Amino acid sequence: MMAMASLITLVAGCGAVTTSSPGSATSNSSKSSKPVIGMTLMTLTNPYFSEMASSAKADAAKLGMKLEYEGANFSQATQLSQVDAFIQQHVSAVMIAPADAGSAGTLVLALNKAHIPVFTIDTNVEPSSYKSQGGHIVEFVQSNNYKAGVIAGQEMVKYLHGHGHIGWLDFPLATSVLQRDAGFESVIKKYPGIKVVSRLNGKGTTPGGLSATADMLEAHPHIKAIFDINAPCGLGAVDAIRAAHKVGQVAVIGLSGSEQAVSAIQNNSVYKYGVMQEPELESKIEIHSIYNYLHGKKVKPLILTSVFRITKQDAAHYAPLAYK
Template structure:
């Protein structure tokens, strides 16, 4: 019955840490309903997946910082499935949780879940990747706060690294995941750089599903179809590591490089080794979680919080990879 109720509603409904210094509009909880019951001490979290170490690290950090503030934090992984995320949101509504944190696997499908939470008077916070805000606005929904790494700047850094590696000329492939808003923002930053270099051509852009197996499959396919590819841009560490495996399997080590987002310990180690993974960009999921949970607690206590917060990203290369290993996620 619970699933049927939510599904019916769903079908019918049809950046530096700049904000910490006060950037962006502020939102407060003056009109937010609160309760002293035990259920109001629970915060629900639905992340696009927990098999990616980025999100498992983020989930554990949200639980840690929530517990420090006296909240029980329930973390679910949606396994890259929007339908699973919707079911998890429905469960949180049934539990009357104090707030919900979302990192949706599909930005365009997520607004209906936000509207359902709004209707239940449960404040919504997004982290790492947002819902499609243009769709949400049309539906009359709202989120309280969005915390993410500076994905556009990260994309710019990767673009600069790509130009440097290729000296402005060469065919490249992209292991992508266009369903996530965060990835679209990274891609925009990347293209803002490489579009200025007409000698660099994107000859393949395939969905790597944000995973190592997906990255392996996508990179293998593009290398087979485009033997002149000189480098692959990856949108996250798991897919980048999959691309490394594909290059090794194709016996193209030294001929094809991986350049992209690389914040996991394994990816940073690969950049340090520098045989295939040449350059990277690092994010800090623990920092995002700390800021998000801190502001959720503030909001639930009637205080104002920024509508958007951007956390820093860092360029990783062979020379400084060792310096960043201590803060790389597992």
């Protein structure tokens, strides 16, 4: 809680902002006495994002704003339609966690054209998709994904004692995942005894993680561990390992901040180590930033929140922070 308070104070304590940028707060055409904030997330089926949305809505209300949120079901076309609806509604600002980071520049440019400030959360829009056309994002808030990948890599090395075949559940459409990938790879590449024998798209979902892990285990029966890029993927991997009767033979290590994942780490039969993020903190910071921006204050272009290593020994300690 102290970290949350200090970060919010940091955001709130900035000075005046210029009003000439494409996303200038003073240029918005909304005439509502209560600012309306639009939020479109890549999905709401992942509890990470559903908690982020509900927390943002509550925090916005406390500040006298109204938040309307949507899930895009991992569809760029759906997200574009949602952004268009927010533009027609003349909202005061829009928060985006893009379904496809590489193509989401169209969302940013459309909002810029409508003079609606853009804020991104968890996953950023690929800069090359909008900056060359003069696009502008006010602020991006995310957990320290590179560090999360580094921690997962360290735990993987420790678990395998530097040797063994591993599988990798990926989701390359999200820049946040690419950062986790980079952090993980920066560690394991130093250990030639650890070999990635399969790297498949787990689609960021439990069914995707289950299917990809089942394929890995069938094609590479000597895999000793699976790296997952989020809790739903990891839980799918756990299900696949149980179905293949490989409990005690294959471990899951990776991003694991949901209640179910933290509980699985505490049980420790398959999910051995994890890394926790705080979606509630990310959304709280961004909502306060939007409030400050709309009131003429500067906000930071990038804010990183902390991540935490989770082991069997401290899982109970971190359980209250887990998202549902």
